[in-house]
Amino acid sequence: MKLLEARGISIQFGEREILNDIHFNLGKGELIGLIGPNGCGKTSLLRTLAGLLPTKAQQLAILGQDLAAWNPQHLAQKLAYLPQGNTSHWAVSVETLVMLGRLPHRKAWAARSQTDKDIVQQALQACDVAQFATRTVDTLSGGERARVFLARALAVQPALLLADEPIAGLDLGHQLDVMEKFRSLSNAGMGIVTVIHDLTLAMRYCDKLVMLGGHGIIAEGIPKQVLTAENLAQCFHITAHMGAIEGIDYLIPLATLKH
Amino acid sequence: MPAFFQWLDGVLCVAKKVVVQCSPSYLVLIGVLLSCTAQAKPQKVVSINLCTDQLLLLLADKPVIQSLSYLASRDDISALAHEAVGIRKNHGLAEEIMLMQPDLILAGTFTSRPTVFLLKRLGFNVIEVPVARSFADIRHNIAMIAKALHEEQRGEQLIQAFDTRLALALATQVPQPPVAVFYRENSYTTGGDTLAHTILEAAGFRNLAAEMGISGSGHLPLEALITQHPDIIISGRKRSPHGSVATAAFQHPAFQAFKTQTTMVTISDPLWICGTPLVLDAVENLLKVRLQLAAAQQTTGQPTP
Amino acid sequence: MIKMARPGLFSILFISTLLAFLGSVVVGSSYVGGRELLTVLSGTADQTTRLILLEIRLPRALLGLMIGMTLGLGGAVLQGFLRNPLAEPGLIGVTSAASLGAVLTIYSGLSALFALALPIGGITGALLAVLLIQLLAGNNSSTLRLILAGVAVTSFASALTSLVLNLASNPFIALEIMFWLMGSLADRSFEHVWLSAPFMLLGWCLLLLQGKALDALTLGEEAAQSLGFNLNHIRSYIVIGIALSVGAATAVAGAIGFIGLVVPHLLRRWVAHKPSSLLLASGLGGACLTLLADIAVRILSTGTELKLGVVTALIGAPFFLLLIMKTQKELP
Numbered sequence: 085m086k087l088l089e090a091r092g093i094s095i096q097f098g099e100r101e102i103l104n105d106i107h108f109n110l111g112k113g114e115l116i117g118l119i120g121p122n123g124c125g126k127t128s129l130l131r132t133l134a135g136l137l138p139t140k141a142q143q144l145a146i147l148g149q150d151l152a153a154w155n156p157q158h159l160a161q162k163l164a165y166l167p168q169g170n171t172s173h174w175a176v177s178v179e180t181l182v183m184l185g186r187l188p189h190r191k192a193w194a195a196r197s198q199t200d201k202d203i204v205q206q207a208l209q210a211c212d213v214a215q216f217a218t219r220t221v222d223t224l225s226g227g228e229r230a231r232v233f234l235a236r237a238l239a240v241q242p243a244l245l246l247a248d249e250p251i252a253g254l255d256l257g258h259q260l261d262v263m264e265k266f267r268s269l270s271n272a273g274m275g276i277v278t279v280i281h282d283l284t285l286a287m288r289y290c291d292k293l294v295m296l297g298g299h300g301i302i303a304e305g306i307p308k309q310v311l312t313a314e315n316l317a318q319c320f321h322i323t324a325h326m327g328a329i330e331g332i333d334y335l336i337p338l339a340t341l342k343h
Numbered sequence: 344m345p346a347f348f349q350w351l352d353g354v355l356c357v358a359k360k361v362v363v364q365c366s367p368s369y370l371v372l373i374g375v376l377l378s379c380t381a382q383a384k385p386q387k388v389v390s391i392n393l394c395t396d397q398l399l400l401l402l403a404d405k406p407v408i409q410s411l412s413y414l415a416s417r418d419d420i421s422a423l424a425h426e427a428v429g430i431r432k433n434h435g436l437a438e439e440i441m442l443m444q445p446d447l448i449l450a451g452t453f454t455s456r457p458t459v460f461l462l463k464r465l466g467f468n469v470i471e472v473p474v475a476r477s478f479a480d481i482r483h484n485i486a487m488i489a490k491a492l493h494e495e496q497r498g499e500q501l502i503q504a505f506d507t508r509l510a511l512a513l514a515t516q517v518p519q520p521p522v523a524v525f526y527r528e529n530s531y532t533t534g535g536d537t538l539a540h541t542i543l544e545a546a547g548f549r550n551l552a553a554e555m556g557i558s559g560s561g562h563l564p565l566e567a568l569i570t571q572h573p574d575i576i577i578s579g580r581k582r583s584p585h586g587s588v589a590t591a592a593f594q595h596p597a598f599q600a601f602k603t604q605t606t607m608v609t610i611s612d613p614l615w616i617c618g619t620p621l622v623l624d625a626v627e628n629l630l631k632v633r634l635q636l637a638a639a640q641q642t643t644g645q646p647t648p
Numbered sequence: 649m650i651k652m653a654r655p656g657l658f659s660i661l662f663i664s665t666l667l668a669f670l671g672s673v674v675v676g677s678s679y680v681g682g683r684e685l686l687t688v689l690s691g692t693a694d695q696t697t698r699l700i701l702l703e704i705r706l707p708r709a710l711l712g713l714m715i716g717m718t719l720g721l722g723g724a725v726l727q728g729f730l731r732n733p734l735a736e737p738g739l740i741g742v743t744s745a746a747s748l749g750a751v752l753t754i755y756s757g758l759s760a761l762f763a764l765a766l767p768i769g770g771i772t773g774a775l776l777a778v779l780l781i782q783l784l785a786g787n788n789s790s791t792l793r794l795i796l797a798g799v800a801v802t803s804f805a806s807a808l809t810s811l812v813l814n815l816a817s818n819p820f821i822a823l824e825i826m827f828w829l830m831g832s833l834a835d836r837s838f839e840h841v842w843l844s845a846p847f848m849l850l851g852w853c854l855l856l857l858q859g860k861a862l863d864a865l866t867l868g869e870e871a872a873q874s875l876g877f878n879l880n881h882i883r884s885y886i887v888i889g890i891a892l893s894v895g896a897a898t899a900v901a902g903a904i905g906f907i908g909l910v911v912p913h914l915l916r917r918w919v920a921h922k923p924s925s926l927l928l929a930s931g932l933g934g935a936c937l938t939l940l941a942d943i944a945v946r947i948l949s950t951g952t953e954l955k956l957g958v959v960t961a962l963i964g965a966p967f968f969l970l971l972i973m974k975t976q977k978e979l980p
Contacts, residue, residue, distance in 0.1 A: 159876065161876075192860075434952075439678055456763070457834065461836075464763070558817070
């Protein structure tokens with residue numbers, strides 16, 4: 085059973101058409117990178133898949149059940165969404181914030197259980213922010229915040245994770261850490277879709293890339309198949325040099341093409 | 344949140360005890376007891392309204408009056424201020440009134456609603472006297488209070504004296520009454536259906552505001568005042584020595600120019616506020632003004648308009 | 649800054665509120681005070697003292713408690729939902745609408761007919777406001793839309809209230825309206841308590857249940873939705889909860905401001921900024937502050953009655969300024 089199956093998704097904002105007739109699948113243990121130029125609809129697609137943007141779709145099923153049939157709380161236990169921006173409106177402590185990820189699992193009047201606390205601790209450690217547990221979110225740097233918010237998403241212990249640019253603003257070391265984390269999570273069975281701009285990291289860690297552009301999917305498949313010179317030119321209007329070093333593929337953008 | 348529910352439980356427990364303490368039957372008993380005693384002539388009367396204060400002073404013996412409102416001794420609004428001296432004053436709060444244990448409370452129809460309802464709920468005999476707008480209202484209020492005080496005879500005497508004096512005033516009418524208008528702070532005027540209007544007419548004037556269609560208190564634009572050219576403009580005593588936005592109209596150049604062509608009259612407020620027999624003093628004062636005006640116009644040769 | 653353990657905070661709030669409640673019962677315009685309270689509790693008091701304490705002081709204290717709780721809770725909920733520390737319960741138009749309803753009953757003379765006419769008028773106004781808000785804000789859960797709808801309702805209701813004052817045909821009506829608008833708990837009876845209590849309790853239930861949703865909203869609307877919360881429903885519960893509780897409070901006592909704005913601010917740092925913890929804390933804090941203000945009203949009124957709404961504004965505004973200046977210093 086696929087974790088997520090979508091057919092015929094069309095997204096429109098008022099008169100403006102963003103995406104037309106998109107099909108999307110996410111299987112167990114898959115790490116999919118969603119790439120494309122700014123404004124092509126990556127975030128909108130992600131939001132639609134998370135059930136946050138009501139759009140026309142022939143089919144949108146999560147864990148085999150139609151989105152409309154899901155109880156919101158049960159869905160929230162299985163699907164975690166990590167939006168851009170890392171906003172925390174109140175200066176709560178890191179631990180409190182990560183604990184919010186356990187909300188879907190708690191009954192109406194229940195207090196936090198020991199299980200909740202353990203899971204939160206695990207998530208904090210996994211994202212290397214355990215040492216900030218008692219600090220307030222507003223005292224952290226951008227990169228530290230990003231990891232804390234990721235920990236929040238992980239605390240849900242979801243079957244699928246939809247992340248919107250989770251490594252934006254992180255230093256290189258932590259970028260690698262997060263992608264490694266994604267890799268190990270997906271190896272353990274979690275399905276992850278992440279919007280990503282760094283094509284080298286995308287190529288290196290993702291099982292599959294979906295390249296969006298021109299109101300549709302330009303290419304999808306394994307990274308090598310997607311990141312061809314043709315596709316790069318069509319999608320990003322760039323030329324790039326691709327190579328490998330110590331068995332790790334890399335991509336370096338060279339120049340922009342005239343439109 | 345188990346702590347919250349425990350707290351709520353405790354509160355409800357206390358509340359139950361409190362409700363049992365003041366169960367309705369308890370209050371009804373008190374009410375019955377109090378109303379039984381109210382059948383007899385009231386010996387302790389409390390008034391919490393300026394107008395009922397004054398009527399009470401006119402209709403009852405001093406020993407019976409237990410308390411008057413604190414407004415009663417202010418000479419800028421109470422016509423019987425000097426008579427109110429030495430009598431205990433109240434601020435119209437249920438607690439202080441309760442402690443006096445009056446057998447009759449006089450209030451106005453605009454006295455604080457919660458206070459009046461609370462006093463009634465506690466079983467006190469509260470009479471609400473309406474605002475007087477005409478001589479008929481004054482007679483009605485006198486009779487109402489006299490009855491409550493079991494002083495019907497005194498009430499009738501007061502009414503008779505009032506009628507006699509009024510008849511005298513009304514007898515001196517002129518065929519073409521001069522035009523007067525109230526013009527107070529904030530361009531405030533009193534039109535028809537007010538006590539001031541009644542007094543004006545009894546003194547033989549026409550009320551410009553009423554003729555312009557204003558009923559109750561209203562607004563008279565400076566322009567209208569000047570174009571209508573009344574013979575007399577009546578205002579109250581100057582309250583603030585430095586002037587205010589409210590009195591700005593009086594400083595207006597147009598008004599200053601207009602003032603010279605008409606007669607300004609200042610009245611004594613206390614006589615005009617409440618519907619008591621003392622309004623006849625106000626009528627008689629205005630009568631004098633009217634006669635003076637008529638005399639002045641005769642000497643200058645100008646015809647009365 | 650010492651971070652208070654949460655059980656400690658609630659104990660302090662409970663005790664303060666209890667003391668303020670007792671204070672409200674023993675303070676009044678007459679000599680009846682603490683000693684008389686003891687005589688009532690021991691059953692040895694005379695009729696008058698008993699009536700004063702149980703029929704005048706007690707309902708007033710209860711109303712102070714309930715109204716303060718309502719305003720504090722409403723302020724905390726609205727600030728949490730709108731994620732804006734400047735929100736206060738009147739923002740969604742309930743206070744103005746309730747005031748208008750009450751003012752219309754004064755103007756039409758209905759308030760003179762029976763004691764509860766005025767509060768019923770106020771509650772009607774509040775409920776109509778809810779309908780209007782829901783209509784204006786629609787199915788959209790956008791906070792901006794809700795604020796705009798609230799501003800529209802407030803403006804409209806305030807304009808109509810001014811119109812009524814303008815048309816008041818005699819100064820007594822105008823004065824009565826103006827004094828009522830300033831807020832007061834003087835001479836309220838148990839009738840007011842029984843009328844407003846069910847609305848307030850229902851409102852409190854609806855509002856307290858939104859604790860978890862408000863926590864989730866810390867992360868923003870989308871993340872909160874992804875955690876399983878239906879923002880449209882939550883908005884509706886909050887609007888209805890505030891309309892019921894704040895509407896009833898305003899209907900009974902007039903417009904009392906600043907409590908809903910200031911109390912959540914004061915207590916937020918003591919609950920580590922967590923919205924759900926702030927709810928009950930604000931409720932208790934609001935109750936305590938309102939009771940203290942009402943005590944101040946009675947102590948300070950030497951002749952003319954000082955209005956409760958005026959006192960809360962006089963306490964609240966400088967406090968608020970102080971808070972702003974303090975946070976300015978703390979910013980890097």
